Amino acid sequence: xxxxxxxxxxxxxxxxxxxxxxxxxxxxxxxxxxxxxxxxxxxxxxxxxxxxxxxxxxxxxxxxxxxxxxxxxxxxxxxxxxxxxxxxxxxxxxxxxxxxxxxxxxxxxxxxxxxxxxxxxxxxxxxxxxxxxxxxxxxxxxxxxxxxxxxxxxxxxxxxxxxxxxxxxxxxxxxxxxxxxxxxxxxxxxxxxxxxxxxxxxxxxxxxxxxxxxxxxxxxxxxxxxxxxxxxxxxxxxxxxxxxxxxxxxxxxxxxxxxx
Amino acid sequence: xxxxxxxxxxxxxxxxxxxxxxxxxxxxxxxxxxxxxxxxxxxxxxxxxxxxxxxxxxxxxxxxxxxxxxxxxxxxxxxxxxxxxxxxxxxxxxxxxxxxxxxxxxxxxxxxxxxxxxxxxxxxxxxxxxxxxxxxxxxxxxxxxxxxxxxxxxxxxxxxxxxxxxxxxxxxxxxxxxxxxxxxxxxxxxxxxxxxxxxxxxxxxxxxxxxxxxxxxxxxxxxxxxxxxxxxxxxxxxxxxxxxxxxx
Ligand SMILES: Nc1ncnc2c1ncn2[C@@H]1O[C@H](COP(=O)(O)OP(=O)(O)O)[C@@H](O)[C@H]1O
Ligand SMILES: [Mg+2]
Numbered sequence: 001x002x003x004x005x006x007x008x009x010x011x012x013x014x015x016x017x018x019x020x021x022x023x024x025x026x027x028x029x030x031x032x033x034x035x036x037x038x039x040x041x042x043x044x045x046x047x048x049x050x051x052x053x054x055x056x057x058x059x060x061x062x063x064x065x066x067x068x069x070x071x072x073x074x075x076x077x078x079x080x081x082x083x084x085x086x087x088x089x090x091x092x093x094x095x096x097x098x099x100x101x102x103x104x105x106x107x108x109x110x111x112x113x114x115x116x117x118x119x120x121x122x123x124x125x126x127x128x129x130x131x132x133x134x135x136x137x138x139x140x141x142x143x144x145x146x147x148x149x150x151x152x153x154x155x156x157x158x159x160x161x162x163x164x165x166x167x168x169x170x171x172x173x174x175x176x177x178x179x180x181x182x183x184x185x186x187x188x189x190x191x192x193x194x195x196x197x198x199x200x201x202x203x204x205x206x207x208x209x210x211x212x213x214x215x216x217x218x219x220x221x222x223x224x225x226x227x228x229x230x231x232x233x234x235x236x237x238x239x240x241x242x243x244x245x246x247x248x249x250x251x252x253x254x255x256x257x258x259x260x
Numbered sequence: 261x262x263x264x265x266x267x268x269x270x271x272x273x274x275x276x277x278x279x280x281x282x283x284x285x286x287x288x289x290x291x292x293x294x295x296x297x298x299x300x301x302x303x304x305x306x307x308x309x310x311x312x313x314x315x316x317x318x319x320x321x322x323x324x325x326x327x328x329x330x331x332x333x334x335x336x337x338x339x340x341x342x343x344x345x346x347x348x349x350x351x352x353x354x355x356x357x358x359x360x361x362x363x364x365x366x367x368x369x370x371x372x373x374x375x376x377x378x379x380x381x382x383x384x385x386x387x388x389x390x391x392x393x394x395x396x397x398x399x400x401x402x403x404x405x406x407x408x409x410x411x412x413x414x415x416x417x418x419x420x421x422x423x424x425x426x427x428x429x430x431x432x433x434x435x436x437x438x439x440x441x442x443x444x445x446x447x448x449x450x451x452x453x454x455x456x457x458x459x460x461x462x463x464x465x466x467x468x469x470x471x472x473x474x475x476x477x478x479x480x481x482x483x484x485x486x487x488x489x490x491x492x493x494x495x496x497x498x499x500x501x502x503x504x505x506x507x508x
Contacts, residue, residue: 111418141505
């Protein structure tokens with residue numbers, strides 16, 4: 001991540017605490033493959049942003065750049081206000097097969113040096129939140145795909161990150177499990193209100209969860225649409241999908257993405 | 261039950277063939293002694309045989325254990341240091357091509373007829389498989405997990421001890437499984453070239469005095485030794501139960 005010496009404070013007038021600020025972010029892979037082209041994006045703290053886009057348009061690349069797992073091309077700037085309190089959940093759950101669910105859940109916190117007593121205090125409630133209480137001593141291979149993704153989510157959330165990056169966290173799951181986990185994710189977020197960047201290729205998922213949906217165009221990825229979703233919160237899983245705002249936004253996005 | 265019964269049955273059939281076939285084919289006893297003759301000869305010199313078995317076992321274990329520890333350590337060093345990977349690794353691969361048997365006489369000259377030169381041969385035979393397997397295991401950590409650890413802001417040390425090492429353990433076990441019988445071979449080769457005691461030296465003495473029965477008795481003990489030691493590794497290897505478990 002490049003944090004220019006003349007960061008926000010010097011320039012004053014920074015709008016209400018931006019959690020993530022991307023300016024002119026491009027990414028060219030060795031070999032000339034251009035994945036991102038001049039991405040500008042500002043995410044205020046506490047906002048839930050969904051990113052939609054065709055496969056291969058650079059969504060994961062964008063997340064990696066925000067998470068400081070990859071360098072953007074020189075020229076642009078990437079600013080994250082709390083880079084140390086940032087968590088990522090990938091499409092694959094990435095649980096370690098030799099650790100129990102509890103061991104996996106606490107791995108991130110242990111690696112980050114969260115005090116043992118704090119971790120111990122957080123595990124129980126987190127297991128409960130995720131509905132994994134009776135699986136604490138099981139190993140990942142004894143879990144269903146949905147449970148593994150929940151454990152992966154817990155591994156990140158137990159560190160209490162201020163910013164959470166989710167890269168198609170439920171993408172590999174069946175539609176039913178996926179819907180259920182979306183509802184759980186929404187419930188969690190409505191309590192915690194972290195800044196969230198969620199990559200997905202499901203339009204209903206994006207509209208249901210997000211304050212804002214960013215649509216990216218195909219290669220090289222650039223922002224094609226920035227749509228605000230004005231559905232009031234807390235959103236009820238059953239009713240939200242029937243609201244006219246929901247249908248309208250979903251329809252608009254479908255058109256944009258060339259689905260209809 | 262079948263896991264024991266079936267191989268035991270096969271072994272029994274083969275042993276029966278060993279007992280009856282030489283007679284049926286009219287083979288001279290000094291060419292291929294029957295099982296009962298081998299057993300009798302072995303029993304007769306049981307005290308020497310057991311002493312020699314003990315000596316050879318010691319050579320094998322010392323050679324194998326130092327090879328296992330040294331092989332893992334060297335692999336870790338090579339993995340952790342690009343400089344060593346550039347310099348030491350090609351050298352290691354080159355040296356692996358050396359006919360180790362040809363070094364045995366040198367070792368006798370350098371370290372004498374005792375335990376040292378045999379343990380060193382066992383070490384030499386067992387070292388490369390462990391080092392290469394460990395190196396492969398360490399390098400085989402899936403990239404998505406490496407990235408996950410970076411996302412968790414894990415230190416280099418934590419990534420090594422909590423991700424790469426557990427991931428490499430199944431490969432280390434495999435390397436040890438290859439290395440253990442090789443350590444036995446190494447010790448026997450060492451004894452062939454120069455030793456006063458040990459199962460390998462017994463084979464030499466017995467063969468030179470046409471005691472084929474004692475040669476076979478020693479061979480049986482050597483394969484039994486190899487079998488048992490391999491079994492120990494196999495059992496220890498079960499502690500690394502996560503082999504092949506998916507993490508996605
Ligand atoms: N490490 C890499 N090296 C080279 N090309 C890459 C790498 N990672 C991704 N790409 C390419 O960049 C483009 C965007 O990839 P990605 O960000 O994974 O897309 P998305 O997540 O939107 O499906 C793809 O064409 C992909 O092939
Ligand atoms: Mg992706």
